[in-house]
Amino acid sequence: xxxxxxxxxxxxxxxxxxxxxxxxxxxxxxxxxxxxxxxxxxxxxxxxxxxxxxxxxxxxxxxxxxxxxxxxxxxxxxxxxxxxxxxxxxxxxxxxxxxxxxxxxxxxxxxxxxxxxxxxxxxxxxxxxxxxxxxxxxxxxxxxxxxxxxxxxxxxxxxxxxxxxxxxxxxxxxxxxxxxxxxxxxxxxxxxxxxxxxxxxxxxxxxxxxxxxxxxxxxxxxxxxxxxxxxxxxxxxxxxxxxxxxxxxxxxxxxxx
Amino acid sequence: xxxxxxxxxxxxxxxxxxxxxxxxxxxxxxxxxxxxxxxxxxxxxxxxxxxxxxxxxxxxxxxxxxxxxxxxxxxxxxxxxxxxxxxxxxxxxxxxxxxxxxxxxxxxxxxxxxxxxxxxxxxxxxxxxxxxxxxxxxxxxxxxxxxxxxxxxxxxxxxxxxxxxxxxxxxxxxxxxxxxxxxxxxxxxxxxxxxxxxxxxxxxxxxxx
Numbered sequence: 001x002x003x004x005x006x007x008x009x010x011x012x013x014x015x016x017x018x019x020x021x022x023x024x025x026x027x028x029x030x031x032x033x034x035x036x037x038x039x040x041x042x043x044x045x046x047x048x049x050x051x052x053x054x055x056x057x058x059x060x061x062x063x064x065x066x067x068x069x070x071x072x073x074x075x076x077x078x079x080x081x082x083x084x085x086x087x088x089x090x091x092x093x094x095x096x097x098x099x100x101x102x103x104x105x106x107x108x109x110x111x112x113x114x115x116x117x118x119x120x121x122x123x124x125x126x127x128x129x130x131x132x133x134x135x136x137x138x139x140x141x142x143x144x145x146x147x148x149x150x151x152x153x154x155x156x157x158x159x160x161x162x163x164x165x166x167x168x169x170x171x172x173x174x175x176x177x178x179x180x181x182x183x184x185x186x187x188x189x190x191x192x193x194x195x196x197x198x199x200x201x202x203x204x205x206x207x208x209x210x211x212x213x214x215x216x217x218x219x220x221x222x223x224x225x226x227x228x229x230x231x232x233x234x235x236x237x238x239x240x241x242x243x244x245x246x247x248x249x250x251x252x253x254x255x256x257x
Numbered sequence: 258x259x260x261x262x263x264x265x266x267x268x269x270x271x272x273x274x275x276x277x278x279x280x281x282x283x284x285x286x287x288x289x290x291x292x293x294x295x296x297x298x299x300x301x302x303x304x305x306x307x308x309x310x311x312x313x314x315x316x317x318x319x320x321x322x323x324x325x326x327x328x329x330x331x332x333x334x335x336x337x338x339x340x341x342x343x344x345x346x347x348x349x350x351x352x353x354x355x356x357x358x359x360x361x362x363x364x365x366x367x368x369x370x371x372x373x374x375x376x377x378x379x380x381x382x383x384x385x386x387x388x389x390x391x392x393x394x395x396x397x398x399x400x401x402x403x404x405x406x407x408x409x410x411x412x413x414x415x416x417x418x419x420x421x422x423x424x425x426x427x428x429x430x431x432x433x434x435x436x437x438x439x440x441x442x443x444x445x446x447x448x449x450x451x452x453x454x455x456x457x458x459x460x461x462x463x464x465x466x
Contacts, residue, residue: 104461106460106461106462107460110462112461112462114461114462114465115399115465116397116399116465117461117465153401153466154466155398155399155465155466156398169462169466170401170466173401173462173463177403177405177406180406181336181405181406181409
């Protein structure tokens with residue numbers, strides 16, 4: 001038991017990271033709501049198709065979703081888009097409620113879900129303020145020939161367990177191993193989760209927050225930076241950048257900003 | 258002894274176990290309890306189940322032991338390490354990979370062509386059908402095992418090892434096996450035991466995907 005405890009990194013909610021703290025910056029000014037990230041994620045991570053019924057039952061699974069908000073009244077209405085995925089909180093509400101340590105904080109600062117450990121209490125999904133944890137109510141099924149294109153690097157989750165965005169940890173692990181083999185550090189921008197890779201406007205940027213020269217570090221210090229539900233103190237690894245609205249900018253300038 | 262005994266028993270899923278144990282409880286335990294114990298032991302026995310029957314009687318002891326063919330000549334996914342490697346090895350791959358029919362035909366177009374087993378290879382080659390080798394080692398879907406870092410680490414810690422000896426750490430002495438069989442548990446405790454000894458990562462997310 002004592003030896004096993006050493007392998008459970010959840011004792012400390014903020015374990016010392018051994019070099020990396022993966023994070024993302026989402027520029028809402030660049031997001032056009034095109035859903036390319038959603039599709040990329042769906043196929044990369046073996047998510048079953050969200051048929052109409054699943055959506056009506058409100059049981060569709062999308063590890064990343066584009067939330068759409070309307071601002072103003074027709075005809076001057078503006079659509080606002082907000083991609084929401086697991087925030088990989090530094091202080092994650094989901095981690096403390098899991099009775100079996102199936103979700104924990106790994107040394108890279110990721111919030112990890114160990115599927116085979118999960119017993120499906122759904123406490124984590126209820127505790128998550130961002131609603132980004134999804135319960136598998138059914139065995140996943142793909143119509144032929146889509147069952148032939150599953151990603152072998154990602155487990156197909158069975159009925160009865162909770163799943164969520166992993167920041168494409170299989171890509172992170174692979175890149176780290178490749179860098180290790182070549183005896184060099186992981187370069188900035190070398191790891192790209194599927195959503196980041198698919199984004200046509202580079203609204204999503206991924207990288208190491210512990211590397212002060214990385215693009216994510218630079219962007220997350222922007223004046224436009226904020227985190228979702230900041231007041232909850234979850235310290236997300238995802239930073240959002242506010243929309244640059246010309247009308248608002250003018251207004252600010254008039255007020256001397 | 259216990260392992261050999263477990264090998265005789267079926268490997269069951271937790272669900273099947275629950276059903277069987279439940280059945281046992283309902284039937285009143287007494288007589289059936291030893292049976293349940295056997296089944297549970299069998300399930301705990303991991304994947305060690307003796308050599309499966311292969312479509313062609315391929316013999317490692319002939320090819321490696323007698324013919325002196327290097328492991329990486331056939332299992333091309335393993336990395337190039339030290340001076341034991343040949344130019345044949347692919348740079349990197351998670352799987353060691355099983356050779357294609359074409360690779361057998363390098364030699365068996367001329368070697369032992371009158372053997373009925375080798376004629377099966379020729380038939381597969383001529384009809385363009387792959388040989389359905391049965392997997393000996395198979396980790397569950399949720400485990401991510403990669404050969405590359407292991408071969409490198411073992412080559413580094415044991416500079417005198419040949420490739421075959423490196424493989425033997427986990428696969429036993431394949432070079433002298435007539436039929437390949439799993440000799441090491443390769444379950445979570447086994448993986449973690451070696452990782453702990455070698456200060457390799459113990460983070461769940463390294464092995465589980």
